[in-house]
Amino acid sequence: MxxxxxxxxxxxxxxxxxxxxxxxxxxxxxxxxxxxxxxxxxxxxxxxxxxxxxxxxxxxxxxxxxxxxxxxxxxxxxxxxxxxxxxxxxxxxxxxxxxxxxxxxxxxxxxxxxxxxxxxxxxxxxxxxxxxxxxxxxxxxxxxxxxxxxxxxxxxxxxxxxxxxxxxxxxxxxxxxxxxxxxxxxxxxxxxxxxxDIPGAVLATAGQVALVYGFTKAATDGWSSAVTIGWLASAVVLLGAFLFWESRTSHPLLPLRVLFDRNRGASYIVSIMIGAGLLGMFLFMTFYLQQTLGWSALKSGVAYMPFSGGIIAAAVVASRLLPRTGAKALMTVGGVLATASMIWLTRLDLDSSYATAILPSFIAMSFGMGLVFVPLSSLALSGVANHDAGVASAMVNTTQQVGGSLGTALLNTIFTTAVAGYITDHAARASESPGAAQLLQAHAAIHGYNVAFTASAILLAVATVVVIVMVRNSSADRATQPATDAAPAHFG
The missing domain is CATH 1.20.1250.20 (MFS general substrate transporter like domains)
Known part of the structure; x- marks a missing residue:
């Protein structure tokens, strides 16, 4: 044609x-x-x-x-x-x-x-x-x-x-x-x-919903409640049934051979962890900027611009370095940068300066993420058979989105629990003066943000460890290009 x-x-x-x-x-x-x-x-x-x-x-x-x-x-x-x-x-x-x-x-x-x-x-x-x-x-x-x-x-x-x-x-x-x-x-x-593969689609989606809902119920009912445990147990059963079904059906939604390659499997784990850490960070940073610092929605949007620009700039650099360095080196440096930047955010207070407390972290983290994203896509698609290229490409986006869903639910639960615990521990302060209760709520929110950012840093650190331990970076890997029919992933 x-x-x-x-x-x-x-x-x-x-x-x-x-x-x-x-x-x-x-x-x-x-x-x-x-x-x-x-x-x-x-x-x-x-x-x-x-x-x-x-x-x-x-x-x-x-x-x-x-x-x-x-x-x-x-x-x-x-x-x-x-x-x-x-x-x-x-x-x-x-x-x-x-x-x-x-x-x-x-x-x-x-x-x-x-x-x-x-x-x-x-x-x-x-x-x-x-x-x-x-x-x-x-x-x-x-x-x-x-x-x-x-x-x-x-x-x-x-x-x-x-x-x-x-x-x-x-x-x-x-x-x-x-x-x-x-x-x-x-x-x-x-x-x-x-x-x-309709059964596969139903099992996978239901399992993910149950997992996210279990994390959400933990925020209101506690981790040890029967409802929370029930939803999380249901998620394990449903996702286990999905993997079992995929190994048995003749037309699987996700051919398991796509997952079993060491580098490809590592890239999917890293994608989940980064999606969880990053989207959780965006959620709490938005509330910090608008509710704690009192910024307008427009000013908050502008504040994120260096982060987005840094990712794009780093992606250009990574695409040029990847053939010479391989995926492992770039992803390791990027992961360490992102983890350190998230740890930096745990120092936020009621009146932290954007220029000294937030902007440096945004720049370093965005550059680190750019160094991860480009080789991650290449790693996930390199060496995959042509008839699996589409599903391998979709899996990068899928794992990042699912990681974002799970991370947002988990970190919001951690935040809510941390805030409630802080208020309980400092309840006596609320009666000291008319404005003490409001100040206590503000300090509790800051404590919750910092705990959530700590959890995000742990997720990014785990992703970095996965890169170091699992990714193989031979000269053959550097020369391998993604399959022709594959499409680039996006991390919007």
Whole structure:
């Protein structure tokens, strides 16, 4: 088949859709305090604004990729766009916490259709290797820059319009992309064995939901409560059943051979740990900036810009060094930088300076993460068979999103427990003067933030240890490039 003469226009449409998906992973972060206050969401439950999206998105990405391949990539892409717009409208109109959580979950569901369809459309649209590399470069740039745009846009919309516009802004973007995609994007689909692994998708998603919900119940009922233990035990059973089913079915959602390569398995573990540590950090830093320091949503969004810029700059450096140094050296240096930067944040107080206490950590951490992200994607895709390239690529995004879901729930629980413990230990101080109770709450929040940042540092340290212990960095590894049909992961 000759190259599609409108392929570059099609790429523009696909890139816009990808930008929308990436934006949604960060744009809502800045609006969290406003949304929590407007809808009277408890501290224990506020993490579901983030987690409901990342959990369904990450949990269904692999299944969404299969649907795109079998049902039709263009058709799935269009359905994903319309569904994402509808879910955004529901979230923007939410009058209570349940509606907002449900809307965010629906956004994740349709995002799980949209993202893999977009990746596979690029693969089948650009068949010439040089052009495909250019197309993936554009796609990767959108994915990396989208996080920065989302943080800034979230601040602008929350400050000058309303937090609801952080969701409603998706509607015109999705509609325009839908209209443009109809004439510009070609349809394609896989043939042959096109059976869906529905039991695998149900078990995997249910297991992840049970795990996150178990962490959430720990914040309100305690780690030793029957409800918490029941949900966590259910998660172990469901995820164990998923692995058992995948080893037995003839058309697995996740072929286990993809996991058993030492370097690839290590990259997935690192992806989970980093997703957990980073998204948890963003959650608490947003509340620290707005509720403790009293910053506006816009000022908070601008404060994150050096972090996003540092990741992009470091990614450029890492892509040039990777062929010479291999993945292990870059990921080790990056992990150590990120861990040290997170430890630095545990020193925050009621009146910490952004210039001396936060900015240096953001710069060092972002550079460290950039040094990790590029080789991690290469490590996960190098040496994989062509027919497994799609699932191996999707697994990088899946593990990062699932790690973010679990980390946000776990760290929010740790934060809530730490705050409650601090208030109990210092309750006598609350009666000393009229303003003592308010000051106690402020100090308790600072204590909770620092404990949560300590937990994030431990997660990043574990990821670094996994790199040191598990990753093999031979000269052959340095020369290996990702499979042709693989697509770059994004860490928005």
């Amino acid at each position: 000759p190259p599609d003469p409108r392929r570059w226009l099609a790429l523009a449409v696909i890139a816009v859709a990808q930008l929308m998906v990436v934006l949604d992973a960060t744009i809502v972060n800045i609006a969290l305090p406003s949304a929590q206050q407007a809808l009277h969401i408890s501290t224990a439950d506020r993490q579901w604004i983030v987690t409901a999206y990342t959990l369904t998105f990450g949990g269904l990405l692999l299944f969404g990729g299969r649907i795109a391949d079998y049902f039709g990539r263009k058709r799935t892409f269009l359905i994903g766009l319309l569904g994402f717009a509808g879910a955004s409208a529901l979230g923007g109109a939410a009058v209570n916490a349940g509606t907002l959580f449900a809307a965010r979950g629906l956004q994740g569901l349709f995002g799980a259709l949209l993202a893999p369809a977009a990746l596979s459309l690029i693969t089948v649209t650009f068949t010439e290797p040089r052009e495909r590399a250019q197309a993936f470069g554009v796609f990767g740039g959108i994915s990396g820059g989208g996080a920065a745009i989302g943080l800034l846009a979230g601040g602008v919309l929350t400050e000058y319009a309303d937090w609801r516009w952080c969701l409603l802004v998706n509607i015109p973007i999705a509609v325009l992309a839908f209209v443009a995609a109809i004439p510009l994007v070609r349809e394609s689909k896989a043939h042959g064995d096109t059976r869906y």
